[in-house]
Amino acid sequence: MGALIVYLAFWVVAAYLIGWLVGRAAKGRGHDADRWFWLGFFLGPIALIALLAAKPGSGAPGADLEVTDTSYPDFDPAVTPILEVRGITKTFPGVIANENVDLVLNKGEIHCLLGENGAGKSTLVNVIFGLYHPDAGSIYLRGRQLEFKGVRHAISQGIGMVHQHFQLIPVLTVAENVILGNELTTGPLVDIGEARRRIREIGEKYGLEVDPDAKVGDLSVGEQQRVELVKALFRRAEILILDEPTAVLTPGEVDEFFAVVRSLVDQGKSIIFITHKLREVLAVADHITVLRGGKVAGSADPATATQQTLANLMVGRDVVFRVEKGEARPGRAVLSVHDMCVEDERGVQTVSDLSFEVRAGEIFGIAGVQGNGQRELVEAVTGMRRKVAGSVEILGEDATRFKPRQITELGTAHIPEDRTKHGLVGPYTVADNLVINRYHKAPYSRRGVRNQAAIHDEAAVLVEEYDIRTPSVDVPVHTLSGGNQQKVIVARELSGDIGVLIVSQPTRGLDVGSIEFIHQQIIGIRDRGAGVLLVSAELDEILSLSDRIGVLYRGKLVGIFDAASTTREQLGYLMATGSTPDTEEVAS
Numbered sequence: 001m002g003a004l005i006v007y008l009a010f011w012v013v014a015a016y017l018i019g020w021l022v023g024r025a026a027k028g029r030g031h032d033a034d035r036w037f038w039l040g041f042f043l044g045p046i047a048l049i050a051l052l053a054a055k056p057g058s059g060a061p062g063a064d065l066e067v068t069d070t071s072y073p074d075f076d077p078a079v080t081p082i083l084e085v086r087g088i089t090k091t092f093p094g095v096i097a098n099e100n101v102d103l104v105l106n107k108g109e110i111h112c113l114l115g116e117n118g119a120g121k122s123t124l125v126n127v128i129f130g131l132y133h134p135d136a137g138s139i140y141l142r143g144r145q146l147e148f149k150g151v152r153h154a155i156s157q158g159i160g161m162v163h164q165h166f167q168l169i170p171v172l173t174v175a176e177n178v179i180l181g182n183e184l185t186t187g188p189l190v191d192i193g194e195a196r197r198r199i200r201e202i203g204e205k206y207g208l209e210v211d212p213d214a215k216v217g218d219l220s221v222g223e224q225q226r227v228e229l230v231k232a233l234f235r236r237a238e239i240l241i242l243d244e245p246t247a248v249l250t251p252g253e254v255d256e257f258f259a260v261v262r263s264l265v266d267q268g269k270s271i272i273f274i275t276h277k278l279r280e281v282l283a284v285a286d287h288i289t290v291l292r293g294g295k296v297a298g299s300a301d302p303a304t305a306t307q308q309t310l311a312n313l314m315v316g317r318d319v320v321f322r323v324e325k326g327e328a329r330p331g332r333a334v335l336s337v338h339d340m341c342v343e344d345e346r347g348v349q350t351v352s353d354l355s356f357e358v359r360a361g362e363i364f365g366i367a368g369v370q371g372n373g374q375r376e377l378v379e380a381v382t383g384m385r386r387k388v389a390g391s392v393e394i395l396g397e398d399a400t401r402f403k404p405r406q407i408t409e410l411g412t413a414h415i416p417e418d419r420t421k422h423g424l425v426g427p428y429t430v431a432d433n434l435v436i437n438r439y440h441k442a443p444y445s446r447r448g449v450r451n452q453a454a455i456h457d458e459a460a461v462l463v464e465e466y467d468i469r470t471p472s473v474d475v476p477v478h479t480l481s482g483g484n485q486q487k488v489i490v491a492r493e494l495s496g497d498i499g500v501l502i503v504s505q506p507t508r509g510l511d512v513g514s515i516e517f518i519h520q521q522i523i524g525i526r527d528r529g530a531g532v533l534l535v536s537a538e539l540d541e542i543l544s545l546s547d548r549i550g551v552l553y554r555g556k557l558v559g560i561f562d563a564a565s566t567t568r569e570q571l572g573y574l575m576a577t578g579s580t581p582d583t584e585e586v587a588s
Contacts, residue, residue: 075142077107082270083128083239088137090123094471095479097123099294101137105239110261110271112281112302115291116314116511118469118481121274124291125241128272129161130154160237162228164244170217175199177216178231195234202233206267207260221370222253229260240264241272246280252576258284276511278307290314315513325523328547331360333393334531335381335500340390342376342555349388350376351555358500358531363522365546365563366535369575373555374535375417378504381533382414383407384422395499408437410500413493413525417504417535419482423489426478430470431459433477434492466491467517483514490521501525504535519545539568539575553578 019037075082083105090098098120105111115121126132128139130151139146141157168177179195196212203209208226216224225245232240242261246254261284265271275281281288281302288300290313298313312318335358342351350373358364368374379385381392383404391400394410408414416422424433435444435455443454459473468487470480477488486506493501503522507515522545526532536542542549546563551574558578561571573579 080143081105081140082107082142084140085124085128086138086140088124088127088139089135090120090127090132091135096294098127098134101291101294101296103289103296105270105272106287107270108265108268109286110265110273110284112273112275112285112288113291114276114278114281114288114310114314115297116481116513117483119291119314119511120294121291122243123294125161125243125272125274128154129159129241155235155237158236158238159241160232160235160239161241162225162232162243162245166224166228168216168224168227170215172216173212174210174214174216174219174227174230175212177227178212178234182235198234199230202230206233207263208233222249222256225249225257226260238268239270239272241274243274244276245273246275246277252572254280276515278310278512281310282307292316311512314511323519323523323544325545326527328362328526330362330547331529333357334360334395335502335533336393337381338391338393340377340380340392341388342373342380342385343388344376349555351380354390354555354557356550356557356560358533360499360531361526361529362547363526363532363534363545365542365549366533366552367539367542367549367571367575368537368552370537372552374504374537374552376555377552378414378417378502378533378535382412382502411496411498412500412502413496413498415489415493415501415503415506417508419485419489420478424477424485427476429474430463430468430477430480430488431455431473433488434459434462434473437492438496462491462495466521483510486510486514486518490518494521494525498525498528498530501530501532502535503532505537506534507536507538507541515541539571542571543568551575 022037024033081104083103085101085103088098088101089096101120101124103111103113103124113121113124123132127134127148130148130153133148139148141159146157147153169180172180175192175195178199179192199210199212203226206229208230210219210223210226210230214223216227219227229240246257249257258280261271261273273281273284282305285302288302288305288310290297290300290310292314297316300310300313337357338355340351340354341349344350354373354377356364366374366377376385380387383399383402383406387400391398392402393399394402394407394412397410399407399410402410404414420426425436428436432439432455435458439445439450439455444451444458456473462468463470463473466487468480468491469484477485480488490506501522506518506522510518519541522532522534534542534545543563543566548560549563549566549571550557550560551571552558553575559574
């Protein structure tokens with residue numbers, strides 16, 4: 001229905017514009033403008049439809065792409081790689097993102113691309129996918145040099161990409177999302193029936209079953225990822241670039257996803273797999289390339305590589321995987337939530353009758369599949385979202401109706417889930433972002449006037465202390481890598497006098513070096529006596545850092561456990577079902 005409304009609106013607007021142009025031309029020649037407007041309004045679209053219906057190959061998906069011949073009859077996969085990158089160099093102002101990078105992808109292979117945040121992984125795959133034009137170097141596809149003509153040309157050559165942040169429109173159906181920009185047509189009309197048939201066919205072939213008529217906004221994160229894969233396969237992709245594909249999946253969904261990936265490879269697809277999860281690399285890769293500082297630091301065979309050797313290759317030093325933390329010495333409750341209920345933007349209750357306490361000197365972890373109320377919980381506790389019912393007490397104060405600044409003034413720090421939306425102001429400088437939660441206080445402000453020298457001095461100290469890699473504190477913060485942006489937030493939030501730290505998805509999308517650093521900071525703030533509420537979809541992170549763990553399922557806490565006596569498998573089962581393996585009860 002959504003697509004039909006858009007389609008009809010297009011023709012009404014087109015008819016109006018044609019009528020207006022015809023009427024204006026007629027008026028200039030002394031004719032009746034109104035009469036010619038209506039003639040143009042009704043007859044113009046008919047002529048346009050006739051032209052579209054006569055367009056050669058209009059019924060074929062992708063027929064309007066520049067190149068449709070991807071057969072390459074002289075291509076022998078036993079001799080020639082399906083994709084070869086030679087000497088790619090790409091620079092941005094003041095930054096060499098890629099320098100003389102080589103990469104070889106063989107047909108039917110999963111090639112994992114590893115590297116720290118800012119190592120050049122995304123730049124390289126964006127060059128391959130046609131989003132960027134390289135300054136130097138070349139790409140060979142099935143043995144032939146590929147010209148850089150943009151994304152549509154890359155798609156026409158059988159290259160598809162599934163981005164970490166899905167490129168889907170929630171209000172449209174699966175079928176409408178899949179064909180958007182690549183519509184199947186019968187004459188001038190979109191053939192949605194044929195699109196549904198092909199989507200079901202792709203789903204059955206590759207284990208990616210999804211209802212073509214379902215609204216994308218009603219699907220789970222895992223199902224939305226299937227839609228992205230179906231969209232790429234619908235465009236006949238032979239090479240798939242997967243950017244952090246498991247970042248938002250549960251352990252069970254990860255296993256299902258790997259089965260799909262293996263099915264794709266078994267049927268001849270070739271995959272470039274970007275991830276920072278070393279365990280997954282060793283489980284799924286056929287070959288590994290590691291980037292560091294925009295250059296190839298080395299390659300590895302997953303049969304002989306270990307997590308330790310890969311991590312050391314990524315960061316150029318020994319990485320400590322084990323989180324070193326002493327025994328917690330919890331004190332009084334510093335954060336208390338009682339019978340809290342919270343609604344989302346649609347008025348649907350996503351947090352129900354939630355109660356828990358976080359004590360000084362402990363980390364209380366909240367585990368759960370994304371979309372079970374974590375975001376609404378954190379926003380309600382930090383004053384960013386209204387509570388429907390219940391109360392929140394922070395450091396002995398009733399903070400139920402407090403605004404974010406009031407909660408900050410109590411001695412609460414907040415590291416948000418979405419660093420770009422809620423943690424940083426992208427166009428502002430690194431220095432400004434480092435003091436943005438206290439810019440109105442001395443010494444950063446004097447009688448309402450900013451003290452730029454004091455801001456710079458504080459920024460310089462924090463950049464050094466937290467190893468924020470930036471050419472200057474005066475550059476816009478959005479120019480930094482994801483890991484360094486996260487360090488800016490961590491430095492700002494942890495540099496004050498803190499009694500409570502609320503941290504959500506602190507290491508999402510970060511490399512092992514950044515993860516190690518941020519984990520150390522969280523443990524350090526606990527050891528200094530603060531209470532920490534940690535919300536994370538990463539089970540390993542929850543188990544490594546937490547002293548107690550609560551599992552959130554459909555907006556309710558279905559269990560609270562001592563971290564030392566629970567297992568990854570127990571938590572994963574509870575996250576997926578709302579019950580433990582020895583009970584049939586499921587939270588509703």
